Amino acid sequence: MKITKEADYALRIVAMLAKSGQQIEAKVIAEQNGIPYRFTLKILRKIVQAGYLKSFRGVNGGYMLNKTPEEITLRNVIEIIDGDIALNGCLSESGCCVNDGSCVIRRKLQHVQDIVTNELDSITFADIIAEMPE
Template sequence: MHITLEADYAIRIVHCLTLHNTRADAKSIAETTGVTLRFSLKILRKLVAAGIIRSYKGTQGGYEIAKAPRDITLYDVITTIEGPLNISRCTHPNFNCTRPKEGSCQFQKVFIELSEDIKHRLQSINFEQMM
């Protein structure tokens, strides 16, 4: 399991906005974070839709953090980009297991517990701590 490049970039973008605590245009955000402008805009749209950041139109437009940094966790940003956290495909609710149906699968139980552990750990780290 790994965090995709898009999720990594989203973390960089949110971190950038929390550090500067001011409105910034997409070009400045892209340059500061080392993310291409096109990819930054794609990520910014997702973060705006999730309510993590706000966007403003016009000549004085740009982006800024919509919540206090302490109220934004790594989990929030990663799941905004990646969707629900599942360490294995067998923990996904729509997964159709091909293993024999005799008894319950111990692997699935372990993977569900690991996914929960990772979720709680990511929820415990907020962007105020990262400043």
Template sequence: MLISREVDYGIRIVLLLCETSRKMDAKEISEISGVSIRFTLKILGKLTSSDLVESFRGAKGGYIAAKKPKEISVYDLIQILEGGIKVNGCFEDKTSCSTSKMALCGLRCKLDEVNFKIKEELRKITMDKLKNCSGL
């Protein structure tokens, strides 16, 4: 499994917001996190729509984390920014399976277990646990 650049940047942005007790505008978030302003705005849009980030308009506007760091997991960010985790294409679209007997596919059964365990472990990694690892 490869974490996409968008998820990597989303983690940076959310960590920054969790570590800051004040509103930050997109430009400041972009500069500190090292993410382009365009990508920052795209990610903030998705995070705001999902209620992980709260946005405020106007001269004193900006963004803040809408949840406590211990309530935001890496899995949450992957779910919001990528639509979840799928270790094989057959989990995404049943028509992508190369066998006509998909229900009997032993590989799919085992990969389903792996997929579940990965999700379970990523749910355990919350922003408060990443704070000490942050280079921000």
């Protein structure tokens, strides 16, 4: 499993918005995180569509969290961008292995994946911002 650059940026964006607790313009989000502006807009759109951010149009427009930092986990944001987390293709919903039920390797990888996803699910953005410098 490798988190994409887009998911990494999304995590940074949500952390920034969680820490500020206020509405921030897309341009400011892009500049402060070193993310290309158009790419920032694409990421923001996905997170808004998933219901985790809300957007405001116009002169005083911007973005802010639509849920509390306690309600948003690392897993939520990663899966918004990258889809379901799967260490191997056989662990995805489409599954590809003919030995699905009897494969020891699949069972072991599933165990590791469960540990990773449970950990990502247990870390909220409240946890993240609590450790961020002022």
